[in-house]
Amino acid sequence: MDRRGFVKLCAGSAALAMASWDQAVLAAGFEAFPPAKLTNKIGIPLKAAEIPVGEALVFAYPVAGVPCFLINLGERASKADAAMKNEDGDYAWSGGVGPNGRIVAFVAICTHQMSYPQPEVSYLRYAASGSELAGAPGRIVCCAHASVFDPAEGAKVVSGPATMPLLPIRLVYDPVSDELVADGIMGMSYIKRYFKTYKADLNARFGAGGYRQEVGAKSACVPLSQYSGVVPAC
């Protein structure tokens, strides 16, 4: 979907929303957005080799108000899955990218009741070394209602009340430069509801409508522990 289409969708064009819903009932797919190079905090392209294994990095994509986790699975191999399912329909998740396919990215908004990382606090985190709720190392955990997702398996639900995987972000890896680009997202209907739910908060944080602005050619990745003041280790 191009910029105009996205803006229309966000503006609440019922016809468009309906069309997109109808198409999606059959199969969910990635929607392409202008590619954004993933960088470090100061705008220098991030090398896959620099991505830490201990915690998630947070970057915005495709628009300022959508936080995503960039995760290095470390020793765990990602497992592609052709039979994934979310509220828009069936889809295939093709696994991670980069050396040994260990780099994955998902929208960091819990699919249960929409907890997401904010400057003050994040109830959603990648618990690399496990936690009370996680049950095993390397899971994404939401403190709010104990949903657990496995990033190595397309962020499928492992336990808890969530009923669909975290929304996937499409990454493209360049083995020559060891750099990454995000260029697609799945599940814009969910993002649209998230915008509606948090509109007042998002306007306060990004300026009126700022959360809908595309991130541009670059998006900075920040460790979750720096992105959010408090990260409860549930």
Added chain:
Amino acid sequence: MSENSSRRNFLKMSGAVAAAGATGALGMAAPVQAKAMPTGKMMAALPKAKGPRLVVVGGGTSGLTIAKYAKKEYPKFDVVLVEKRDMYSSCFSSNMWYAGVINLEFLADHSFMDAAVNNGYVYFNATVTGLDRHSRTLETNEGDIHYDFLVLAPGISYDYEKIGVKDVEVMTALRQTYPGGFISPTEHVTLHRKIREFEGGVFLQTVPSGNYRCLPGPYERACLLASTFKKNKVKGKVLVLDANPEITIKKEGFHAAFNDLYKGYLEWLPSKAVMGVDVEKKVVKTEFDEFKFDDAAIYANVRGSTLIEQLGLMAPASKSNQKEANIDTRYYNIVGDPHVYVTGDSRPHPYSKSANTSNTEGHYMAKVLAARAQGKEIPWVSPRTICYSMVNANPLEAISVDAGYDYSAEKDAITGFSKDTKTFENRDGAKGQATLEWARGMYRDMFDA
């Protein structure tokens, strides 16, 4: 309010309707000299139903969840939420307000209107006055509403007789002087004032017997008050008189908090069922003792909402000793009536009467209603009780439980907690933070699209 007086008031309130329905669904024997207007004939000012009409009574956790998700599950439903309040404020999470962890906006900045607009239903601000199940008509002070499906989610009422308070004058004084704080927002406001005004002595918190609303609630409140008194160096203590022989849920976590954090600020006494209250002298009586207090939150036993009794939908004593609804164990319809359902805390099930229970039950009930509107049935699914208790306000620390329930087809009853039930009783800051977000998630699930 005694049973008799409550019945009489209700008759007055519903006037001629009750007279007309005296032998009908209302099941009331006493005839009424009806001087009242011929109610029951005025229709509510609502648009004509555009599909099967689902009327949901009660805008608490259960009703709000069902109104939203029934429409999502079956968009043909024409959903009307009837709620007598014109301002929402949640009972869940209210304990945290007393300790200054949250403000009133956290509980109350949620609009019934927005919930309705966001989710394609109608919020109708009215009080139920009667029900005629033969003509499928719900009667309200704003006129009648015909329904295809009716869900009653009116919550709980207090049963003061069970704590030995039978005299209606004492009951009335007690109810408004030392409210339990487990039903209405105005109780919370009163308790909030009491705690800020407390200058020392004994602050009494009683815990009733039976399946009362929010099993850990009174213990959590005791912790948060003790935490507040300790921080503010108030020379007082919280006295917890518990009708039960042991803390009813998360006992290890609560005992640890009592012992580690609140020595001298909190005293917990088991097996002290209140058997009478002298409101004037500020004394409660138990079987062998009397306890003097300076201020109090006296939590009487809990029963199904008086509305359930008034509408003639109460289960026999053999099925519920708390005057709860006479409903099917799995599908919540009034026994023999597939058009009328009772959900939330007026259910007779041994579930914890908590917001998370009502919310997850509501998700399931939305599916049941959608299926039945299409002539189908779905398998039973257990509700889930994820329940945090903030045991420390300074700093924030909480404990939690995540429970499910088992159903026995043989007994047609809920037989206990499911195997995957877990408790997290080591208090920590992570769960303290999670307690806040748990509540925000509930609000989002009920009010947002």
